[in-house]
Amino acid sequence: MTMMELVCPAGNYPSLKAAVDNGADAVYLGFKNETNARNFSGLNFRDRKLEQSLTYARDHQVKVFIAINTYPQAERWQLWRDSIDMANALNVNAVIVADIGLMEYATQNYPELPLHLSVQASATNHESLRFYQQHFNIRRAVVPRVLSLSQVQNLVQHSPVDLEVFAFGSLCIMSEGRCHLSSYVTGESPNMCGVCSPARAVTWQHSGEVLETRLNNVLIDRFERGENAGYPTLCKGRFEVNERLSHVLEEPTSLNTMDLIPQLAASGIKALKIEGRQRSPAYVAQVVSVWRQALDAYYRAPADFRVDGVWKQTLKNVSEGSQTTLGAYSRPWQ
Amino acid sequence: MKLSLGPILYYWPRQVVMDYYEKMASTAVDIIYLGETVCSKRREMRLHDWLELADHLTKQGKQVVLSSMTLLEAESELKSLRRICDNGDYLVEANDMSAIQILAERQLPFVAGPFINLYNSPALKVLVEQQMRRWVMPVELSRLALQAIHRGTEEMDIRHRFETEVFAYGRLPLAYSARCFTARAYGLAKDDCNLICLQHPQGMNVKSQDQQEVFTLNGIQTQSAALYDLREEMSEMKHEGVDVVRLSPTLEGMVEVIQAYDDARHGRAIEAVRAEGQCNGYWHQGCGMDHQSSDDLKAD
Numbered sequence: 048m049t050m051m052e053l054v055c056p057a058g059n060y061p062s063l064k065a066a067v068d069n070g071a072d073a074v075y076l077g078f079k080n081e082t083n084a085r086n087f088s089g090l091n092f093r094d095r096k097l098e099q100s101l102t103y104a105r106d107h108q109v110k111v112f113i114a115i116n117t118y119p120q121a122e123r124w125q126l127w128r129d130s131i132d133m134a135n136a137l138n139v140n141a142v143i144v145a146d147i148g149l150m151e152y153a154t155q156n157y158p159e160l161p162l163h164l165s166v167q168a169s170a171t172n173h174e175s176l177r178f179y180q181q182h183f184n185i186r187r188a189v190v191p192r193v194l195s196l197s198q199v200q201n202l203v204q205h206s207p208v209d210l211e212v213f214a215f216g217s218l219c220i221m222s223e224g225r226c227h228l229s230s231y232v233t234g235e236s237p238n239m240c241g242v243c244s245p246a247r248a249v250t251w252q253h254s255g256e257v258l259e260t261r262l263n264n265v266l267i268d269r270f271e272r273g274e275n276a277g278y279p280t281l282c283k284g285r286f287e288v289n290e291r292l293s294h295v296l297e298e299p300t301s302l303n304t305m306d307l308i309p310q311l312a313a314s315g316i317k318a319l320k321i322e323g324r325q326r327s328p329a330y331v332a333q334v335v336s337v338w339r340q341a342l343d344a345y346y347r348a349p350a351d352f353r354v355d356g357v358w359k360q361t362l363k364n365v366s367e368g369s370q371t372t373l374g375a376y377s378r379p380w381q
Numbered sequence: 382m383k384l385s386l387g388p389i390l391y392y393w394p395r396q397v398v399m400d401y402y403e404k405m406a407s408t409a410v411d412i413i414y415l416g417e418t419v420c421s422k423r424r425e426m427r428l429h430d431w432l433e434l435a436d437h438l439t440k441q442g443k444q445v446v447l448s449s450m451t452l453l454e455a456e457s458e459l460k461s462l463r464r465i466c467d468n469g470d471y472l473v474e475a476n477d478m479s480a481i482q483i484l485a486e487r488q489l490p491f492v493a494g495p496f497i498n499l500y501n502s503p504a505l506k507v508l509v510e511q512q513m514r515r516w517v518m519p520v521e522l523s524r525l526a527l528q529a530i531h532r533g534t535e536e537m538d539i540r541h542r543f544e545t546e547v548f549a550y551g552r553l554p555l556a557y558s559a560r561c562f563t564a565r566a567y568g569l570a571k572d573d574c575n576l577i578c579l580q581h582p583q584g585m586n587v588k589s590q591d592q593q594e595v596f597t598l599n600g601i602q603t604q605s606a607a608l609y610d611l612r613e614e615m616s617e618m619k620h621e622g623v624d625v626v627r628l629s630p631t632l633e634g635m636v637e638v639i640q641a642y643d644d645a646r647h648g649r650a651i652e653a654v655r656a657e658g659q660c661n662g663y664w665h666q667g668c669g670m671d672h673q674s675s676d677d678l679k680a681d
Contacts, residue, residue: 118500121529148503168498172453174462174479181482182507193559198454221603222452225496226556228596230521231605231669234662238498239521263668266589282556286595287588288566295587295596296562296603375559381571 050346051312051319054112054211055335058090058324063100065332066109070339073110075143076100077241077324082130083114084167085324086241101137110140116165117241118146128152135160141186144168145224150183163211164188167224167237173205180207187211189320193222196307196376200314209317214304215334216322217367218374220282220297228281233263244280251276277367301366302374305338305354308345330365337361382619382646384639385412385546387629388448388474390554391599392578395425401630402434406441408636409643412625413438416448416465418476418494420561420600421458423578428464435471444472451476451496452557452601472514485511495520495548496557502533505543509534515544517627520553520609523666527621544624550612550638551629552584552597553605553660553669562598582632594658607660607670613653614664615645 055071057063066074077083079091092100104111113134119127127149134142135157142160144150145167153160164170164179166189179185187209190199203210221228223237230236233248248263258270260279267279277283277299286295302322304311311319319342321334337358345352363371372379386405389398405413415431415438417423426434435445449465450458459479466473466483475481476494484491493516499505505516518527527545534540564574566585584597584604594606611618611626618626626646628638645651653674654661662671 118498118504121501121526121533124501124503124533146498146500146504147507148501148505151503151507168478170478172459172477172479174453174459174482175477178478178482178485193452194454195559201456220560221556221558224498225451227519227521227553227669228555228603230663231553231555232595234666234668236521238519239500265593265595265670266591269590285590287590287592288585288598291566292590293566295566295598296558297560378559378571380560380565 049317051316051342052110052211053335053338053342054318054320056216056321056324056326056331057100058085058087058326059092059328060096060100061328062324062326062331064103065328066335067104067107069332069335071109071335073112073140073318074104075112075114075320075324077114078130078133080126080130081239081241082117082119082127084116084165084237084241085114086117087246087325090325097137101139112141112143112163113137113139114143114165115149116143116145116167118167118238119149120239124148131157131160143189147183150179150185154183158184161186164208165224166191166213169222169224171222173202173207176202176206176208187317189213191223192219192302193375195378195381196310199316199376200310203315210315211318211320212304212311212316213302214319214321215338215362216302218297218300218302218372220374226282232265232281244278249279298370299367300370300372303362303366303371304373304376305341305358305362306373307376308341309349309352312345312349333361333365382615382623383411383625384409384642384646385414385625385627386410386639387548387551387627388414388416388418389630390419390551390602390604391582391584391632392420392423392576393425393582393632394579395430397582397632398426399434401632401635402438404636405639406438406443408639410443410628410639412444412446414446414448414474416474418448418451419602420578421450421455421461422574422576423600428461428468432468432471446472446474446492448474448494449476449480451494452559453477453479454559474517481508481511488512490514492546493517495554500526502530502537505530505534506537506539509539509542513543515546515625517546517548520548520555521663521669524614524617524621524664525666527623531622545622546625546627547611547618547623548609549614549618549626549628550610550642551608551631553609553663554602555596555605555669556603558601558603561601562603563600566598605660605669607658607672609661609663609669610654610659611661611664612641612645612651614661615642617664619646
């Protein structure tokens with residue numbers, strides 16, 4: 048049985064080191080600009096640190112994937128094109144892409160450069176995957192976090208390419224690449240700018256005992272003293288519908304699929320992705336370490352696999368709102 | 382410029398749909414998009430109903446395009462999609478790459494809908510080579526982005542091979558999810574939703590805790606709360622070479638909206654848009670929810 052690859056986030060050099068040291072099979076990272084979907088200040092790589100990071104990963108036999116997975120803005124196409132050139136020159140193991148124009152460019156100019164289809168391309172079925180495979184020879188696709196486990200299993204059966212799924216981390220409840228909520232309120236979107244609910248638009252304001260979070264002045268949530276105040280991501284706000292206040296779209300919670308390792312492995316999934324390039328090196332170290340242990344335990348004795356209580360607690364502690372969910376895989380809301 | 386009536390994004394009873402299009406047949410829209418794009422559980426209208434309607438509207442002089450689903454997860458949804466693609470008569474609006482793959486395999490022309498992510502001219506070129514005849518610009522793109530895209534396609538000498546359509550009126554479709562938010566608002570599971578969307582022919586309003594209208598829930602789709610309205614930007618769209626202006630159906634007042642856009646495209650005077658509850662920010666390279674009045678624009 049080939050082991051599922053553990054693909055881990057690297058937002059900066061210390062996180063990359065943490066991922067490599069704790070058992071990543073591959074790390075994914077982005078350049079320091081809006082060509083990747085975690086374009087946050089203080090994150091990402093360029094110049095000497097980039098080379099240093101690549102060297103560190105390679106010295107430890109860890110693969111490097113570069114995410115160039117936003118949609119090139121028409122007036123600045125050159126920036127995205129240059130990023131593909133650079134990724135090719137760096138001889139990375141794969142480039143993670145979403146835009147068909149960019150895939151065409153890569154295919155024409157660097158036919159040997161392996162392409163992975165980003166989750167931002169929102170390919171949720173095998174006909175879509177076939178399109179990308181036939182036209183751009185993509186080797187792998189990252190599956191959107193909207194499919195149920197049985198849909199994922201079915202997709203593996205029919206997919207013309209290898210599949211990678213999200214295993215752990217923040218949960219996008221919208222079909223990735225098909226969400227303009229952020230640009231509607233702030234002018235900046237994941238597709239164009241690589242950001243969602245950008246920090247520059249956030250305000251935290253005390254109003255008496257209550258803490259209010261706003262995004263470009265739109266009230267996202269109010270927290271009483273003692274409540275765990277989360278980052279004001281639009282889809283996780285508390286709003287009113289029919290005069291009832293609730294998390295209208297989604298509760299603040301993280302995805303955790305550790306329970307599904309046996310099913311995912313049996314279905315033929317090739318890789319598991321840990322989300323979190325925006326998280327700290329300590330977070331990356333903890334999460335990667337626990338997942339490494341879990342995968343190793345599973346492959347040592349698949350029939351005996353059970354999720355260790357300590358692993359579970361570690362993941363819960365670092366999760367958004369200290370809650371985890373199987374998300375769309377189990378679909379409690381179905 | 383041509384005017385199009387986009388697909389109905391909400392779930393309306395069959396008779397309401399039939400009556401609606403009967404009314405639309407005598408308006409000035411040139412193109413009508415028919416079909417379900419949001420949720421495969423919405424089955425008041427079946428494919429043969431849409432096709433009958435398509436024949437009827439074609440006889441009345443409208444160009445009909447069949448719109449297909451946006452988020453396809455199940456094999457049964459792909460099967461329905463293939464039936465739409467194999468209709469034999471009508472152009473299809475692809476709202477997912479799966480539709481483009483199926484149509485391209487059959488060497489059929491298509492329209493790329495607003496959720497096909499086309500943000501630059503090299504991306505457009507890929508689809509033009511697959512017989513894309515028209516694209517609907519992603520709603521978050523601005524006039525400046527469109528200029529750059531058109532410039533790029535002119536340089537590649539492909540601008541004459543496709544039409545550009547801009548979503549100009551209606552609540553903006555902003556996001557799709559596997560999850561149904563209307564069912565969630567009622568505490569219902571998606572599989573037992575009781576087709577609750579039928580009770581919300583214009584979606585459900587989402588307000589912030591200080592009573593600002595933010596979004597509209599429409600099943601698995603999230604829309605803007607504000608109505609996007611570019612009627613005052615018609616001359617700008619014309620200037621940018623926009624070929625088709627899309628008006629997204631609302632249950633009430635659509636005849637008047639179409640009349641206003643028809644007046645605007647012919648250079649006749651139109652009433653100014655009320656700023657409250659309206660937005661046009663995306664076109665002006667701002668936040669989607671913003672509204673710039675024409676006075677602000679003149680001051681620029």
